[in-house]
Structure formats: C-alpha cells, structure tokens
Amino acid sequence: MQLLYVRYLAACPVDExxxxxxxxxxxRCTSTLLSRGAPAGVWRLVPATAASGQxxxxxxxxxxxDLSGVPxxxxxxxxxQRCLQHAAIPTAADLAVADWxxxxxxxxxxxxxxxxxxxxxxxGPTGRAHQAARP
Ligand SMILES: [Zn+2]
Numbered sequence: 001m002q003l004l005y006v007r008y009l010a011a012c013p014v015d016e017x018x019x020x021x022x023x024x025x026x027x028r029c030t031s032t033l034l035s036r037g038a039p040a041g042v043w044r045l046v047p048a049t050a051a052s053g054q055x056x057x058x059x060x061x062x063x064x065x066d067l068s069g070v071p072x073x074x075x076x077x078x079x080x081q082r083c084l085q086h087a088a089i090p091t092a093a094d095l096a097v098a099d100w101x102x103x104x105x106x107x108x109x110x111x112x113x114x115x116x117x118x119x120x121x122x123x124g125p126t127g128r129a130h131q132a133a134r135p
Pocket of ligand 1: 019020021029030031082083084085086
C-alpha cells in the first residue's frame, strides 16, 4: 500500500484493515477503513524498487494499493488507521496501535505480486491471493 509517499505493508488484506479506535463500549471498532462513500485507492503495478540505500529487485514490478490520488486528509485517516466515523472524533482513544510496517522489498518479498489482484473491485472473505500462493 502506498500512502503519504511511503509504501507500507498492511497486516491483512486492504479490505479487512480494521479501525483501531475504541468504541463507547470499550471494544475495538469493527469498521474497516475501506468504506462506501470514501474515496478509494487504485491498484497499480509499480517498480519493486526499495527506498534509497536499499537494493532494488531488477525488472520486478509489484501490485500496490495506491492512495496517492485521494485527498491528504484521507491518507492521514488511513495512516492513523481509523474508520470514517472515528476519523471525525479525534478524542476517541485508540485501543490498538496502527500496524503498518514500512515495506521492504527484500524482507517482504513474499508479498510482492506482479499482477493486480483479480478481486480488487470485489471485497469479500474469499480468494486471498497471497495465501493461495503459498505452498
Ligand atoms: Zn472506527
């Protein structure tokens, strides 16, 4: 995933990334960040190059869920890992920490896919490409 000019590895598929805010019932919010009515990112194939100073994988492309095109405030919302509702309530405490991990092509090479996900427009619990790809 790319947001705020940085590539991150999410802990789960894009459509399952969950809000970290605490609800009034003291439980973690179950809303996902991806929601109807909010601007969505686009899946793109980008060169699988690393940040400066790291080795690049030659001639490799990878699928990235790119949020660069959405408004800055929306990218901040994703980075803070909050749903639309909790993004509007900054005083609500976080129950969990955002679990973005800076993406490193060499360390996270098993997450590099050189094709766009077939289910990109069809969120659902089935067809997790990165799991199916494992032996
Ligand atoms: Zn929430």
